[in-house]
Amino acid sequence: MTDTDRGASRDTRQRRAIRAAFEAAGRPLDPNEVLELAAGSHSGLGIATVYRNIKMLLEEGWLTAVELPGEVTHYELAGKAHHHHFHCRACGKVFELNACLPNVQKLAPLGFQVSGHDLLLYGACRDCSCP
Amino acid sequence: MTDTDRGASRDTRQRRAIRAAFEAAGRPLDPNEVLELAAGSHSGLGIATVYRNIKMLLEEGWLTAVELPGEVTHYELAGKAHHHHFHCRACGKVFELNACLPNVQKLAPLGFQVSGHDLLLYGACRDCSCP
DNA sequence: GTCGTTGCAAAGCGTTTGCAGCCTA
DNA sequence: TAGGCTGCAAACGCTTTGCAACGAC
Numbered sequence: 001m002t003d004t005d006r007g008a009s010r011d012t013r014q015r016r017a018i019r020a021a022f023e024a025a026g027r028p029l030d031p032n033e034v035l036e037l038a039a040g041s042h043s044g045l046g047i048a049t050v051y052r053n054i055k056m057l058l059e060e061g062w063l064t065a066v067e068l069p070g071e072v073t074h075y076e077l078a079g080k081a082h083h084h085h086f087h088c089r090a091c092g093k094v095f096e097l098n099a100c101l102p103n104v105q106k107l108a109p110l111g112f113q114v115s116g117h118d119l120l121l122y123g124a125c126r127d128c129s130c131p
Numbered sequence: 132m133t134d135t136d137r138g139a140s141r142d143t144r145q146r147r148a149i150r151a152a153f154e155a156a157g158r159p160l161d162p163n164e165v166l167e168l169a170a171g172s173h174s175g176l177g178i179a180t181v182y183r184n185i186k187m188l189l190e191e192g193w194l195t196a197v198e199l200p201g202e203v204t205h206y207e208l209a210g211k212a213h214h215h216h217f218h219c220r221a222c223g224k225v226f227e228l229n230a231c232l233p234n235v236q237k238l239a240p241l242g243f244q245v246s247g248h249d250l251l252l253y254g255a256c257r258d259c260s261c262p
Numbered sequence: 263g264t265c266g267t268t269g270c271a272a273a274g275c276g277t278t279t280g281c282a283g284c285c286t287a
Numbered sequence: 288t289a290g291g292c293t294g295c296a297a298a299c300g301c302t303t304t305g306c307a308a309c310g311a312c
Contacts, residue, residue, distance in 0.1 A: 010266055010311050031302085046269045051302060053267095067200030069249060072301070086239055089246065099238040104252060107230040108217055111257035115220065118200055120249045121235060126242035141286050141291060162277080177294045182277060184292095203276065268309070277299080284293070 009056065017042040018053045019062070028066040028074035028085075028094050068094065068120065084119040090128035097121065140187065148173040149184045150193070159197040159205035159216065159225045199225065199251060215250040221259035228252065 021037035022029060029037070035050045054075055057063040066074040068087060074094070086095040097119075105114045123129070152168035153160060160168070166181050185206055188194040197205040199218055205225055217226045228250075236245045254260070 012267060012311070014268070044269080047301095048270080048303075049268055052304095055303095065201075069198030069200075073201075084238075086243060086245075095240075095243075097238055097240070101232065101250075107215070107228055107250075108252055108254070109226075109228070109257070111261060112217060112226075112252075113255040113260040114217075114252050115255070116253040118249075118251045118253075119232075119238075121239055121243075121245050122247040122249075123239070124244040124246070126240070129244040130242060143286070143292060145293070175294080178276095179278075179295080180293055183279095186278095264310105264312090266309105266311085268307105270306090272303105272305080274303070275301090279296100279298070281295090281297105282293105284291105286291085287289095 009060070013042055014038070014045055014049050015053050015056075017045065018050060019057070022063065022075070022077055028076040030072045030074050032072075034075075066094070067118075084121070086121045086123070086125065088125040088128055089122055090124050093125060095125060140191070144173055145169070145176055145180050146184050146187075148176065149181060150188070153194070153206070153208055158227060159207040161203050161205045163203075165206075197225065198249075215252070217252045217254070217256065219256035219259055220253055221255050224256060226256060 017038040017040075018034055020041060021034050025033070025037060031047065031050050031054060034054070035045060035047050038050065039045050054063060058065065058075070061078050063075045064078040066076050066085060068074060068085070080096070081098075082100060084097045084100065086097050087093075088095070101117065101119060104117045108114050148169040148171075149165055151172060152165050156164070156168060162178065162181050162185060165185070166176060166178050169181065170176050185194060189196065189206070192209055194206045195209040197207055197216060199205060199216065202218070202225075207227070211227075213231060215228045215231060217228050218224075219226070232248070232250060235248045239245050
């Protein structure tokens with residue numbers, strides 16, 4: 001836990017391109033989307049580098065994983081308030097929800113200890129529900 | 132949709148063992164768990180057969196998929212009332228919850244139409260939280 | 263110059279598929 | 288019998304890892 005512990009991480013061109021991709025997208029991305037977006041500012045970027053950087057960025061808390069049923073894992077910028085996601089079945093986009101649930105613990109059976117939860121809403125987003 | 136449409140499906144030893152595994156487990160299973168449980172009544176069972184039968188049982192509506200973030204897809208008996216799941220972080224097992232949420236619609240922003248939702252609780256199950 | 267990082271390719275892992283033989287109906 | 292079903296193994300898609308060269312500090 002000393003200063004020397006994090007002396008390792010280097011600021012490479014590739015990592016800068018990957019971070020820029022997430023900042024420019026403003027929505028959860030999967031590794032392949034990251035590769036395509038980041039390749040715009042650094043062609044020759046390899047998918048392995050994308051995966052390795054995503055893992056590092058997760059570990060240093062810059063990214064968080066967004067797991068959607070039936071989809072490959074997406075990632076988004078961390079540091080946001082606790083929130084959930086809305087998946088539009090029409091356009092496929094994922095949106096953030098501000099709302100959360102009170103008292104999730106009481107949804108579990110007696111003896112079960114709740115330490116976290118995920119909530120995902122499906123439906124039509126504003127653009128898709130008001131044609 | 133005629134009678135001849137479903138004339139294909141045969142009641143093999145393997146399929147019986149797989150169905151029995153789901154009925155005996157009473158909780159969502161992943162393909163590997165199905166293999167292990169069903170192998171008890173039919174050793175020599177192959178994983179490919181498990182996958183093929185799961186797919187058939189899904190298509191005929193006997194099973195439903197349970198997709199858990201960070202986990203391989205699990206499957207459970209279909210036809211149950213609407214419910215959610217609890218994932219034990221200690222033993223990895225998945226359990227069913229009877230409870231649900233009231234008014235999920237109001238968690239979405241104005242203009243968003245909610246047609247479905249998923250809820251997943253994480254924590255320790257009864258066996259793992261009371262050592 | 264060091265040593266973390268990169269790109270490539272091969273390896274892993276879960277899932278699917280091709281095929282010859284098996285077994286239910 | 289006929290044709291769906293099975294087990295094996297190879298193929299697949301996504302993700303991780305080994306390795307030698309590269310480049311940030």
